[in-house]
Amino acid sequence: xxxxxxxxxxxxxxxxxxxxxxxxxxxxxxxxxxxxxxxxxxxxxxxxxxxxxxxxxxxxxxxxxxxxxxxxxxxxxxxxxxxxxxxxxxxxxxxxxxxxxxxxxxxxxxxxxxxxxxxxxxxxxxxxxxxxxxxxxxxxxxxxxxxxxxxxxxxxxxxxxxxxxxxxxxxxxxxxxxxxxxxxxxxxxxxxxxxxxxxxxxxxxxxxxxxxxxxxxxxxxxx
Numbered sequence: 001x002x003x004x005x006x007x008x009x010x011x012x013x014x015x016x017x018x019x020x021x022x023x024x025x026x027x028x029x030x031x032x033x034x035x036x037x038x039x040x041x042x043x044x045x046x047x048x049x050x051x052x053x054x055x056x057x058x059x060x061x062x063x064x065x066x067x068x069x070x071x072x073x074x075x076x077x078x079x080x081x082x083x084x085x086x087x088x089x090x091x092x093x094x095x096x097x098x099x100x101x102x103x104x105x106x107x108x109x110x111x112x113x114x115x116x117x118x119x120x121x122x123x124x125x126x127x128x129x130x131x132x133x134x135x136x137x138x139x140x141x142x143x144x145x146x147x148x149x150x151x152x153x154x155x156x157x158x159x160x161x162x163x164x165x166x167x168x169x170x171x172x173x174x175x176x177x178x179x180x181x182x183x184x185x186x187x188x189x190x191x192x193x194x195x196x197x198x199x200x201x202x203x204x205x206x207x208x209x210x211x212x213x214x215x216x217x218x219x220x221x222x223x
Contacts, residue, residue, distance in 0.1 A: 005031040005108045008053055012081065015124040023118045030114035036101035045096030048088035048112035051129075054080050057105025061097050062181070071147065071184025073097065074139040083133045086112040089119060090133055147184055156193050157221035159183055160203070164212055173209040 006028045010016050016024065033055075036042055042059065043049040052059070059076040061084060076082055083090060084097045089112060119125040146155050159182065163172045172179075176194065180187040194210060197203045202218055204211045212218055 004033055005110075008055070008108050012053065012079070013128065015122065015128050018124050019118070019122050023122065026114060027110055027118060030111040032109050033106065034109055035104065035106045038101055038103045038105075040101045041098065042101060042107075043085040043097070043099035045098050048116075049085040049099070049109075050112040051086045051089065051110040051115050052076075052082040052099070053108040053110075054078055054082070055106045055108060057107075058102040059105060059107075060100050060102050060182075062100070063095070064098055069184065070098075070181045071143065072182040073143055074136060075102065081132055083129055084136070086110075086115060086129075088112045089116045089129050143184075152185070152189060152193055153196070153221055155183060155185075156190065156197070157218050160210065160212060161215075161218055161222050164215075170212045170215075171209055172212070175209070179210075 006024070009024075009027065009031075036057070036059075042052070045064075054076050056078055059080075059082065060072055061074055061076065061082065062070045062072045064070050082099065085099050115125075115129075119129060146158065150158075156179075159179065160172055163174070164170055167173075174182075176191045177187045180190045183190065194203065194205050197218075198205050200217070202212070202214045202221075204213055
């Protein structure tokens with residue numbers, strides 16, 4: 001396991017060759033290759049789960065209100081790194097995020113306390129951690145902009161267009177409830193808007209999900 005993780009770190013951590021052999025060994029000794037099944041909660045916002053590198057699969061980061069309403073901040077895919085699950089590394093991150101496996105996902109996880117201990121001795125690691133976290137805030141701000149300033153039809157059109165582009169398919173294999181969680185909305189609102197889209201001939205709604213019929217009109221709505 002350590003050899004696999006070390007190979008990943010060498011390729012993806014720009015600071016890897018700058019730190020001591022002892023620190024590299026310490027990180028590897030405190031790393032584990034873990035396969036999370038689809039639907040598993042990986043980080044519940046309370047403890048320091050560690051630094052997560054995605055080797056395969058997909059993870060979803062989201063926030064949750066006191067009432068249980070979710071809003072997806074962004075997703076992580078193969079080759080992506082999650083720093084927000086390691087709150088003990090980034091003291092400036094004071095809000096809670098949750099992380100779920102969207103599909104079966106193999107990840108290399110560095111213990112949060114171990115990564116934090118090494119980062120305190122190596123400024124290059126702390127800078128890398130901060131830059132990695134900050135790079136995702138543009139995604140978070142885009143989500144906030146949609147929620148605060150965009151109409152529901154535009155938000156749904158953007159979501160469906162983005163999902164189609166991401167999966168390479170015109171069929172979005174998600175339930176109304178899943179779409180609502182991703183968008184931070186209510187299932188009833190999403191269902192009403194999908195019914196409107198279907199009535200306009202833009203999409204077709206079925207048990208298998210939502211199929212885009214008119215990409216041009218959907219793109220026009222997203223503009």
